[in-house]
Amino acid sequence: MDRSWMNARRISEEYDKGVSVFLQYVKENAKSVNETYFCPCVRCLNQIRQDLGNLHDHLFMFGITRTYTVWTWHGEVLDQPMTSRGTNYVEEWMSGHLEYMIRDVGEDNFRRANLYDSLINDSEQALYPGYTNFTRLSATLNLFSLKARNRWTNKSFTELLELLKDMLPENNTLPIRIYEAKKVLCPMGLEYQKIHACPNDCVLYIKEFASLKYCPTCGLSRFKKKYDQNTCEEGNDGAPSKVMWYLPAIPRFKRMFSVKEDEKNLK
Incomplete structure (x- = not known):
């Protein structure tokens, strides 16, 4: 299926037709939860579910994630070998697969059992009680992604965390300092330079x-x-x-190859 439309301008006829094809594919192949589907726009990154109307709007307002050329979150099964598409693809893959990946890696592959326990807890712990769109782990990863893309200083990032911490409901699990946020990510090899x-x-x-x-x-x-x-x-x-x-690719590829179901697609 031709997906060159994903790189077209959002105001173009090519992009408009491509979005229609994608939405039809979603309706026919993707699994829904209360008639919502993972949204592949550059803001949601297949981590937040939207109904078809909002999904359509997001693809035009924010644009589709251009590296999402294999629609695995919407029912597509990859049979052929997959070539490397660089660090951006690795980051997107990890962004949507963290919780699944942690479980598949298993406790034996971590140097200390408490790291594994901590990651499992962070991947399951809601950002605040009753909210399921983001966990402590996925929220931290997305905020770090924003920090990197917008070149925020550590000081400004900490100030943002403090503000968000106050804005969110009580008992939220968002890290309040950059040091705490790094501790959430670094055990999985998500360090950056x-x-x-x-x-x-x-x-x-x-x-x-x-x-x-x-x-x-x-x-x-x-x-x-x-x-x-x-x-x-x-x-x-x-x-x-x-x-x-x-964002060093080698630690990320190690994590990706450790997922048995995906290993064959990475060779």
Whole structure:
């Protein structure tokens, strides 16, 4: 089935027809819960269920997740080998499969049993009593994804967590500090690295370039310059001009290969 429409502009006729085909496929193949289905828009990421009307609206308001080319959450079975589609696909896969993956990995594959118990609890614990769309684990993962995409500082992310904690109902399980949020994710190998980059994308400041302050290709500064407002002269180096958020793929592939049902599709 042609899915090139997923990369088309949302206002195009091609995209409109593609959405209609997708919704028909959902109605014929996907399993519903109270007439709701997983929504593959870039906001819901197949973690939140919507009725067909809202699903249709989300696909036009937010767009479909372009890496979701195999509709496994809507009844499609993958028989042929699957090629690698990069870190973005890995992240999307993990975003929707965390709870299932944890159970399949099993306690023996964790160094300490308490890590396994903690992950199981976080994957089952509702964000707040009576709410089922997000668990403590999936909510934390989605917030970290927003942090990475929008380049939030640790300080601003902690402030957001504190605000959300106050806004949510009592007894909510959302982490209140970035340290606590990292503890939720890191046992599953979801660490990330921040790497300085040239503003023109010439180089990454790693390995032989790690100590450089200027790009060896274009000569631009690695850091933003601070200026003294009184003298209008340059001061010390400021924040990095550009930062790449790197999500190491190897730990994620290890987790994916540990899921027996999916292992054959990854070879």
